[in-house]
Amino acid sequence: MNQQSFIPFHVPSIGEEEIEEVADTLRSGWITTGPKTARFEADFAQYLGARHALAVNSATAGMHLALAALDLGPGDEAITTPLTFCATANVIIQVGATPVLADVLPDGNIDPASIAERITPRTKAVLPVHLAGKPCDMDAIWSLAQRHNLRVIEDAAHATETQYRGWRLASAGAPRASDAVAFSFYATKNLTTGEGGMVATNSASLSERMRVLCLHGITKDAWNRYAEKGKWYYQVLESGFKYNLGDIASAIGIHQLRKLEEFAAVRRRLVAIYREELGEVDELELPEEATDGRHAWHLFAIRLRLEKLRIDRGEFMAELQRHGVGASVHFIPLPLHPFFARWAERPENRCPRALALYERLVSLPLYPALGEEKVREVARRVRQIVARHRAGRPVLAAVGD
Ligand SMILES: *Cc1c(COP(=O)(O)O)cnc(C)c1O
Numbered sequence: 467m468n469q470q471s472f473i474p475f476h477v478p479s480i481g482e483e484e485i486e487e488v489a490d491t492l493r494s495g496w497i498t499t500g501p502k503t504a505r506f507e508a509d510f511a512q513y514l515g516a517r518h519a520l521a522v523n524s525a526t527a528g529m530h531l532a533l534a535a536l537d538l539g540p541g542d543e544a545i546t547t548p549l550t551f552c553a554t555a556n557v558i559i560q561v562g563a564t565p566v567l568a569d570v571l572p573d574g575n576i577d578p579a580s581i582a583e584r585i586t587p588r589t590k591a592v593l594p595v596h597l598a599g600k601p602c603d604m605d606a607i608w609s610l611a612q613r614h615n616l617r618v619i620e621d622a623a624h625a626t627e628t629q630y631r632g633w634r635l636a637s638a639g640a641p642r643a644s645d646a647v648a649f650s651f652y653a654t655k656n657l658t659t660g661e662g663g664m665v666a667t668n669s670a671s672l673s674e675r676m677r678v679l680c681l682h683g684i685t686k687d688a689w690n691r692y693a694e695k696g697k698w699y700y701q702v703l704e705s706g707f708k709y710n711l712g713d714i715a716s717a718i719g720i721h722q723l724r725k726l727e728e729f730a731a732v733r734r735r736l737v738a739i740y741r742e743e744l745g746e747v748d749e750l751e752l753p754e755e756a757t758d759g760r761h762a763w764h765l766f767a768i769r770l771r772l773e774k775l776r777i778d779r780g781e782f783m784a785e786l787q788r789h790g791v792g793a794s795v796h797f798i799p800l801p802l803h804p805f806f807a808r809w810a811e812r813p814e815n816r817c818p819r820a821l822a823l824y825e826r827l828v829s830l831p832l833y834p835a836l837g838e839e840k841v842r843e844v845a846r847r848v849r850q851i852v853a854r855h856r857a858g859r860p861v862l863a864a865v866g867d
Contacts, residue, residue, distance in 0.1 A: 475792030518673035525650030528665030578606035599762025743845030
């Protein structure tokens, strides 16, 4: 296969506006958290319709801050999905709590019925992940949370543009909302600042506590209360973290946010082309549209029908590489990592559906810079691979496909 035409799994869309704004920040002399971050926070809160948005240096930091500010700690359990990036479970461990894994639905999102089975008197929080940008069944999760007095922290790393029942995540206008929602601006995410994130909430007290914990436990109030002492004075109220987002990153974010809806429209169009090109391929299941909201289409994760193929997912990935298509898998389930294996041994962490789904998952390239022609090309190469490895076909017949 023609290696010159390799199609990468991801290419970010950074324009001249972002570059100009970064240059302006560098020239301004203010390069850490300052006016650009304040503007990015205000713009982002407005985009969501949320009361408070705190810019942080990653979604991981945002989730950690939320758990710490909500006082999760030793003895507490927090339920999340095995089909996520390790960050979601790591932050639970980092506050001293115990992660508990609930199994997933066919679309890979956490199954509320499985959450319900895992709830014990020690359960304090649920961390649903909107996998690929498809909203979780939040009504069911919020009902469980209400009944059992659980905090809900959404991992919205894939889900900045996601809507649930007509509302953006963390929107103050929605009839119900989570305690906090964490967004990621990592290099591959739909809105990127290279590294970065945002944590949104509609609770003034949670927002204030997260703000204090975000910067070493230093209180802004001290500035006011001790203003007579001058600008140099501050007080540390508790042992906090160093999670603030700098103005150089925020300069990028301000413009990424302005383009986000345009990007979302392109993603949607590319998904439609994948459907057109791969919809009839019997050996593949395509990811479904959201039925109760808006899918952010961060990922286009197809599911192989392994019984109709002669190769497994590993071989399929190797074939994609040989055919010049960058692909990935989201995610290696937590129990398969050596570190999480000891939790996985506990019966309440067994997630057979997530493990079975994992064997079938392949994420194809999906990003605005990809363009329609490249999507058709990826689909053409995928069809070739499928045709060559279709089950029940003599091997030689595949030659010349
Ligand atoms: C990317 C990602 C994260 C981590 O985001 P960072 O901003 O890198 O901390 C967390 N959860 C999921 C599901 C992700 O994909």
